Amino acid sequence: MSPLAFYPLAFVCIASAMGVVLSRNPVRSALSLVASLFCLAVFYVFLQAHLVAALQIIVYAGAVMVLFLFVITLLNLESDRGLGEKPVLSAIGFGAGAIVAGGLIAALSRTSLGARAVTLVPTFGTTKVLARQLFGDYLVAFELTSMLLLVAVVGAVVLAKRDGSYEGDEQEAAVPARSEEASH
Amino acid sequence: MRAYLDAIAAGYPTVSPALVYLIGMLAFGALVVFVFILPVAGITSWVERRVWARIQSRIGPNRVGPGGFLQWLADGLKNLLKEDVIPAAVDVPLFRIAPYVVVAGFVAAFVALPFAGSLIIADLNIGILYISAITSLVVIGILMAGWSSNNKWSMLGGIRSATQIICYEIPVGLSIFPVVLLSGTLSMQGIISAQGWAPTSWHMFHSPFLFVSFLLFFVGALAEGNRTPFDLPEADSELVAGFATEYSGMRSLLFFLAEWGNLYVIGVLVSTLFMGGWQVPHFTDNGVVLAVAQFATMFVKAYFWVFVAMWVRATLPRVRVDQFMTLCWKYMVPIGLVNVVGTATMMVVLPQGSIVLRWIMVAMTAAILVQFARRVFFHLRRANYGRLGRISEGAA
Amino acid sequence: MSLELEFADGRDVFATEDMVLNMGPQHPSTHGVLRFIIRADGEVMRSAKADVGYLHRSIEKIAEKVGWHGFMPYTDRVDYVAAMTTNQAWAMAAEVLGGVTVPRRGEYCRVIAAELGRICSHLLAAGAMGMDIGAITPFTHAVRERELINDLLEELCGARLTFNYMRIGGVAWDLPPGFGAKVLRFLDHFEPYVDELDDLLSGNKIYIERLANVAVVSRERAIAYNLVGPNLRASGVKYDIRKHLPYSVYPEFDFEVPIGEGRHGSVGDCWDRYIVRLHEMRQSARILRQAIDGLPEGPVIAKVPRNYKPAAGEVHVHVETPRGDQSWYVVADGTEYPYRVHIRTGSFAAMAMIEELSRGLMIADLVALIASFDIVAPEVDR
Numbered sequence: 001m002s003p004l005a006f007y008p009l010a011f012v013c014i015a016s017a018m019g020v021v022l023s024r025n026p027v028r029s030a031l032s033l034v035a036s037l038f039c040l041a042v043f044y045v046f047l048q049a050h051l052v053a054a055l056q057i058i059v060y061a062g063a064v065m066v067l068f069l070f071v072i073t074l075l076n077l078e079s080d081r082g083l084g085e086k087p088v089l090s091a092i093g094f095g096a097g098a099i100v101a102g103g104l105i106a107a108l109s110r111t112s113l114g115a116r117a118v119t120l121v122p123t124f125g126t127t128k129v130l131a132r133q134l135f136g137d138y139l140v141a142f143e144l145t146s147m148l149l150l151v152a153v154v155g156a157v158v159l160a161k162r163d164g165s166y167e168g169d170e171q172e173a174a175v176p177a178r179s180e181e182a183s184h
Numbered sequence: 185m186r187a188y189l190d191a192i193a194a195g196y197p198t199v200s201p202a203l204v205y206l207i208g209m210l211a212f213g214a215l216v217v218f219v220f221i222l223p224v225a226g227i228t229s230w231v232e233r234r235v236w237a238r239i240q241s242r243i244g245p246n247r248v249g250p251g252g253f254l255q256w257l258a259d260g261l262k263n264l265l266k267e268d269v270i271p272a273a274v275d276v277p278l279f280r281i282a283p284y285v286v287v288a289g290f291v292a293a294f295v296a297l298p299f300a301g302s303l304i305i306a307d308l309n310i311g312i313l314y315i316s317a318i319t320s321l322v323v324i325g326i327l328m329a330g331w332s333s334n335n336k337w338s339m340l341g342g343i344r345s346a347t348q349i350i351c352y353e354i355p356v357g358l359s360i361f362p363v364v365l366l367s368g369t370l371s372m373q374g375i376i377s378a379q380g381w382a383p384t385s386w387h388m389f390h391s392p393f394l395f396v397s398f399l400l401f402f403v404g405a406l407a408e409g410n411r412t413p414f415d416l417p418e419a420d421s422e423l424v425a426g427f428a429t430e431y432s433g434m435r436s437l438l439f440f441l442a443e444w445g446n447l448y449v450i451g452v453l454v455s456t457l458f459m460g461g462w463q464v465p466h467f468t469d470n471g472v473v474l475a476v477a478q479f480a481t482m483f484v485k486a487y488f489w490v491f492v493a494m495w496v497r498a499t500l501p502r503v504r505v506d507q508f509m510t511l512c513w514k515y516m517v518p519i520g521l522v523n524v525v526g527t528a529t530m531m532v533v534l535p536q537g538s539i540v541l542r543w544i545m546v547a548m549t550a551a552i553l554v555q556f557a558r559r560v561f562f563h564l565r566r567a568n569y570g571r572l573g574r575i576s577e578g579a580a
Numbered sequence: 581m582s583l584e585l586e587f588a589d590g591r592d593v594f595a596t597e598d599m600v601l602n603m604g605p606q607h608p609s610t611h612g613v614l615r616f617i618i619r620a621d622g623e624v625m626r627s628a629k630a631d632v633g634y635l636h637r638s639i640e641k642i643a644e645k646v647g648w649h650g651f652m653p654y655t656d657r658v659d660y661v662a663a664m665t666t667n668q669a670w671a672m673a674a675e676v677l678g679g680v681t682v683p684r685r686g687e688y689c690r691v692i693a694a695e696l697g698r699i700c701s702h703l704l705a706a707g708a709m710g711m712d713i714g715a716i717t718p719f720t721h722a723v724r725e726r727e728l729i730n731d732l733l734e735e736l737c738g739a740r741l742t743f744n745y746m747r748i749g750g751v752a753w754d755l756p757p758g759f760g761a762k763v764l765r766f767l768d769h770f771e772p773y774v775d776e777l778d779d780l781l782s783g784n785k786i787y788i789e790r791l792a793n794v795a796v797v798s799r800e801r802a803i804a805y806n807l808v809g810p811n812l813r814a815s816g817v818k819y820d821i822r823k824h825l826p827y828s829v830y831p832e833f834d835f836e837v838p839i840g841e842g843r844h845g846s847v848g849d850c851w852d853r854y855i856v857r858l859h860e861m862r863q864s865a866r867i868l869r870q871a872i873d874g875l876p877e878g879p880v881i882a883k884v885p886r887n888y889k890p891a892a893g894e895v896h897v898h899v900e901t902p903r904g905d906q907s908w909y910v911v912a913d914g915t916e917y918p919y920r921v922h923i924r925t926g927s928f929a930a931m932a933m934i935e936e937l938s939r940g941l942m943i944a945d946l947v948a949l950i951a952s953f954d955i956v957a958p959e960v961d962r
Contacts, residue, residue, distance in 0.1 A: 062323065
């Protein structure tokens with residue numbers, strides 16, 4: 001991969017990743033994450049993994065992040081008010097962050113950062129090879145994952161079905177009922 | 185393309201070849217955008233206005249140039265010169281970037297669109313997948329525009345659009361699978377090469393499953409392109425102008441540019457996947473003549489679907505959000521799944537396909553078209569407007 | 581497991597809020613300067629409150645200052661989509677108070693003008709209905725036909741929108757020569773056109789899906805809310821002022837009162853309100869043919885003094901406008917100015933009902949609802 005392409009991309013990727021964490025505005029955070037995911041997809045392209053790059057964009061940047069944005073814009077969160085103002089929650093957040101950071105540092109310290117030259121087989125990363133692996137070697141794992149997702153979808157539908165009917169003018173009644181359900 | 189750049193790089197040994205590639209690709213990209221994409225999108229706007237006018241018994245733009253043809257240039261110029269209004273309470277950076285993101289998403293799709301047998305910017309081996317991936321940028325741009333405008337109508341438009349594009353990605357994807365199964369490749373040129381110039385060798389007429397796939401794809405593509413009857417994101421009678429409400433001048437025009445350009449993308453995709461793309465009979469050995477003929481074939485096929493989309497827009501009312509979702513999840517997705525399984529079964533039962541079935545499919549489609557044309561002409565004869573003129577001037 | 585999450589200010593994290601949307605006063609589908617305050621949960625409305633008054637021009641008060649003859653041009657502005665019938669209502673109120681009898685030819689001229697105006701208004705309503713649902717073509721086609729009527733009315737009285745054609749005691753001008761033949765020629769062209777509009781729009785699958793069973797007004801609710809005109813008839817109540825409180829020369833004509841039948845859903849849904857208007861255009865064409873055929877000779881206006889001073893008293897006249905029963909309550913005190921004028925219009929009643937109907941509808945349905953009620957903003961506010 002040419003350094004001419006790598007360094008600008010890497011810079012954009014890291015800058016947008018920082019943007020996710022540092023931005024106080026949730027929508028901008030989410031959009032930074034989209035940018036970061038796009039940069040990752042470009043890296044995949046340079047690493048000859050075209051299919052993974054396309055899937056990365058379709059699944060993450062296209063579907064998951066759009067749903068994120070969707071929810072955030074609907075919630076209309078204000079940038080300066082969040083859960084962080086509760087001391088207990090802040091403490092939990094910092095603790096979890098510290099654990100993750102520690103784990104990452106530990107993992108990185110065991111890896112050598114030097115580049116290794118790898119010769120790729122000509123079919124590396126093509127759809128055919130990937131499909132062979134997914135639907136041949138790892139078929140059971142693949143199917144189990146899809147079952148898991150299906151269960152999650154059904155669960156989400158059941159949860160969503162429980163509230164929200166618009167009969168009559170019970171808007172005052174509807175709001176507490178909803179929060180009560182969520183708390184069980 | 186690559187060989188050409190190699191030759192240039194060889195001429196400048198002091199410059200890094202990577203830099204030459206980069207500059208060369210950027211220049212080529214800019215050329216394609218200015219020479220092809222912008223004019224096609226602009227002219228489509230003029231065609232759309234004229235087609236609508238004809239359908240609505242109006243005249244349409246007819247002042248600038250012959251038949252009003254230069255109207256799109258005049259509009260572009262006008263919008264470039266207009267003030268770029270940024271309302272006070274918007275999220276300024278996002279508001280400014282959003283139109284560019286939308287345009288980038290649709291322009292990037294042209295990278296993998298075939299124009300002729302030898303004319304394609306990059307024949308990616310994941311071609312069709314790349315196109316459906318990169319067009320998701322459009323959703324993000326629209327959501328950005330909707331949210332940053334700080335206007336509830338804009339936001340509703342943005343949310344509607346996001347819902348719409350995410351949901352219809354699934355039936356569209358499902359309707360692409362049978363084609364990919366048949367062709368055995370995701371590459372756009374590969375899919376076209378798997379078909380021939382004659383309608384009987386088009387994927388569309390391979391089996392009833394493929395024909396239904398084709399219908400699903402066209403409907404789904406209309407929905408993804410925010411076209412009537414699925415133009416809910418910019419439903420002017422409900423949401424003012426949807427996500428584009430607060431935009432003015434060139435930024436507003438960029439959204440429309442993307443919409444009109446997307447029409448052409450839809451047309452090319454339909455003709456590539458189902459109608460044999462640029463395939464022409466091999467009538468000459470002259471490569472240039474053949475390429476021109478292929479390009480013309482592709483363009484005519486694509487533009488036919490652009491015209492159909494305009495026709496649909498002038499004809500149909502708009503569906504409601506819940507009906508729209510019902511159509512997607514209760515009808516199109518199950519039908520799409522059946523199509524995938526059905527095509528796979530067909531390929532096991534009849535590995536070579538059946539030429540008899542293809543001929544029956546072509547004949548049935550022709551019969552439907554003829555019947556439709558007869559109905560159209562019947563109604564045209566019956567319609568009695570135009571004969572009357574200004575009543576008050578006519579002698580009794 | 582209990583999950584108690586709150587924001588720092590004590591609000592529940594999972595609490596939801598309604599979105600308050602402001603539809604209008606400037607909005608493409610509010611048919612004039614109307615405003616709705618919508619409380620919506622996503623796309624579903626909890627309520628749409630009408631905020632009227634943006635087009636209030638004190639027309640009723642103006643009547644008390646300009647005199648009996650002088651008020652006629654103002655009546656055009658009460659409902660500028662169908663000014664002829666408003667003209668007629670004012671003329672009738674003044675005539676009843678002053679005991680003036682209109683010559684028969686004058687009455688026929690009024691009927692011809694009013695029915696042309698009714699077709700005009702219904703064309704606009706049907707076209708705008710398609711437009712609001714998202715079908716852009718029917719509107720231009722309907723407006724094209726409306727243009728022909730505008731030409732006819734222009735020839736009749738010189739104006740195309742605010743006619744000022746009627747006078748106390750009759751009409752201002754007799755029909756121009758050859759006018760009857762032109763109207764008949766127009767009708768020959770127009771009656772097939774209604775069928776064409778029917779083909780173009782009424783049976784469209786998406787159109788039916790959007791309108792059938794949306795905002796159903798039952799017979800009882802329609803009467804309780806005092807809906808009038810096509811909106812009432814769409815709910816299955818056969819009530820037309822021209823038939824049931826006859827005025828002018830309407831009893832001499834043979835026509836039917838179409839009512840909603842619930843062909844694609846319940847009786848009284850948006851689709852019924854649309855189709856009733858379409859049928860009414862056909863009936864108006866029928867009336868026009870009979871009026872042209874039976875046009876009597878004679879003067880078109882009675883002798884009415886320039887300084888018109890009806891005797892003290894009060895009157896309540898009803899006129900069937902395209903938007904239903906328009907009732908004028910006029911009090912005279914024997915001077916050259918009316919003492920009090922009050923107009924009750926069809927759009928006003930329909931407007932009052934929107935808040936109840938809007939609950940649980942989607943925002944897109946509100947647009948269909950406004951269009952199906954054929955609300956004309958100036959008529960609401962006056």
